[in-house]
Amino acid sequence: MKKKAANIAIVAVFLAFIGAFALLLPILPDTEFSQQENRYLQALPSFSLDALAEGDFTADFEKYTTDQFPFRDAWTALKARCELLVGKKENNGVYYCGNDTIISDFDAPSDADIDRNVGYLNALTEGTDIPVYFGLIPGAAEICSYLLPENAPSDSQQAVIDRAYGESNATNIDLASALREHADEYIYYRTDHHWTSLGAFYGYEALCRAMDLPAPSLASYDRQTVSESFYGTTYSSSGFSWVRPDTMETFVPDDGSVTVLDMSKDPPVEGPLYNTDFLDVKDKYSMFLGGNTSLRSIRTGHDGPSLLLVRDSYSDSLAPFLLEDFSRIDLIDLRYYRDPLVPYAQENGFDCILVLYSVDNFSTDRNLFLLDPGILS
16 A cells, blocks of 8 residues: 555656646746857747648657756756766767766767768869868767767777778878877867867868968967856757866967958958957857958968868868968868869969868768769759
8 A cells, every 4th residue: 555655646747847848848948049058949840731641740849848958957957967877878879987077988980971971072172173181080989989988889980990091082181190199288168069279279280281282280279268157059959067268369369461351251250260259258269350250361471372271160170280381271061161172273263172060060970071073964
């Protein structure tokens, strides 16, 4: 009898808990944008019989209830703490590595995904007379794997690099070796997936070796700390809300001699090399060049060749190191730039093309077909 009463009490508490949150969901105002996760949250979907029949309404409503769940951030943090209490050092695909370091795991793409995107790269290499360079940037899970919890599953990023480089007809850049030489330094943010400015410098050194450019010594730069309160995207998804923030640095001063144009606007809008307004918001990494945009052009004022850089956001913190080597650097993000690449490269007379991606982004990007000149035929 006592056991039955206890079971009834547990069920009653559970139902009351679910009922309370079911009542709170329509009462509490929806949150449009999550500063914690740096993304827009799902809004309440519009109901229609067609959307219901096709399954769109139910799928969007499920996303809505997940995104708008009352006190969502607090529950995520509580879940992460509970995971640690039972000895599990992973939450939402992120490992707690101690010393306030959190690292996302890596799931290897299929060979077909790698082959497809390298095929587009090779089509670019064969379809233009402009020299093409290719670099894949490994993440902290690969270079700093010694920090991961014992027996933590994470696939090999080096295997992806080896396969891609083995099939590439471009000039490959060995970024992994350059980063491994400095694996015990602060080359990746502890709360974000990007490399730090120091990591970007070591990547720049590898690029200089591949492109036969002189690389200044690290001591020649004027390193400035611009923030000590940066929390990145890994932190946002992890639930490990108690870790301390990252420090952000700049190595190259913004002395006003460089012109940075956002070419996605008509007419183009001039902006700074470092947009310090972002240091006051959650998305502090967007300080570098002002964040994501389809096409940005940097006119350096120096003599030298011109570079077309096809990239993801890792290149935002790399670009300042390139200023002394090139007269013009155009950065194209194929997630937002929707035109074929080769006509733009030829019309503007670029001297070289660099395709530079993190391993994860290159493996999953579905927009690299824009590299292929054959899409015009």
